[in-house]
Amino acid sequence: MILGGFTMSAEQPAASSSSPRGGESDPLPSTRERLLEVAGQLFAERGYSGASLGEIANRLGIRKPSLYNHIASKDELFMELLERSLDAWQAASDSPLDGAGSAHRRLRRHLQKTVDFAVESPHATALCRLAVSQVSGDLAERASALLLRHRLEYQGVMERFFREAIEGGELATGMADCNADDGPARRSTMAEILTFSWLTFLDGILMHQVFALGSRREVYLDRLDDLWQVFWRGCVGAGDVSDG
Amino acid sequence: MILGGFTMSAEQPAASSSSPRGGESDPLPSTRERLLEVAGQLFAERGYSGASLGEIANRLGIRKPSLYNHIASKDELFMELLERSLDAWQAASDSPLDGAGSAHRRLRRHLQKTVDFAVESPHATALCRLAVSQVSGDLAERASALLLRHRLEYQGVMERFFREAIEGGELATGMADCNADDGPARRSTMAEILTFSWLTFLDGILMHQVFALGSRREVYLDRLDDLWQVFWRGCVGAGDVSDG
DNA sequence: CCTACCGATCGGTAGG
């Protein structure tokens, strides 16, 4: 589609789904979809430079030059994967935050959806890490910009959540004075602090998954609720902490 | 510093070449040290495959083959850097935990030392991430084993810290029943839960630094104390949390 | 989708 192969365009239903014939089994994923999946896995396994287009082609059972019927370049491939991962993450985790129930229950649901997504799509979080620490040059700028945009948006969503939870009386506000913008040196609001804590908590969980080597990965997930309870207790009591 | 002539290869403590004049103590320490520092930076910037020995040599102002007077291979170079990083991290952060003062104050000091180390040696944490997600083959096994060993040791140190803090009455134990090993299905002790929370908290902070793009890095460090207070409040109150 | 092929660069070696 991008470069216009000589017969490829007739065989590739990129956007429209192929129509299954009667009792036929599930339609095979298009080559392009398989390419994106394999590439995502390999980027996550080997890093940006370590993932070669030749290896991707091997896993697909085709020759390397054939990849260019589906992608424009390695850079574009990475950017598309990053974009998809961020969108999929957002789609999987955002809605639970807006449903019914207490702030406590909604945030817990959001956490579960986020972790579930990370478990099912481990390469998605890996790509985000690569984007900020493995690529260079023009690609680095584009990837960083995309990531920053998504991250700021997510930060806004979470900050709104915490602010509303505080205003709704679902979170203690021992540091209530922080909200007043009475000075030239602006201090953090309680919602900002909790948002920051949440982002750190979530990054920690996703990173911990990476470091949970071997069989410790499942053990870790079983303990998610323990981590959650400690975190939540820090939220509802934040501000009451004594410096002893 | 001796710069001329190839005869210095006989004086190098290189792993691949014999040292006929054994007993000589570090004839050229600075070149090797500079090599390790430059290599650490480049690995962190570009990933394992993305960091080329040629580029390392360029930054040192020498030719690529000359590197092999100081290293045996790229794999060995990476392993040595990883080893050094882990040792340096341990040395920088462990002792504050054993000093005088309350558990609260000691853990806060330990946190500060850890974050300070991560700020001063950003490539150290990056190497750990590479070790579990970027390398493959024989190197991956060796790196993972080394990392796992350090991590388990650190986990033991922290678990002991939390257990002693609990026994000393410095942390609330609302979930005290967890300690009793009265059933066949063993439950987590409070110390284990807090250790797990701590590891997640720390990973989150270190990861957050990676994601704090551009100027947001300094802003982030200013808020460390906010994060700490939320975390500590979760610790001292853990177990009292209601499921509402 | 393929074969054939490009210049550049990779980690590493030989030899001085």
Added chain:
DNA sequence: CCTACCGATCGGTAGG
């Protein structure tokens, strides 16, 4: 520490 060089592989192109 150097020059000269190795086979392998890189991302990507030409052309059908």
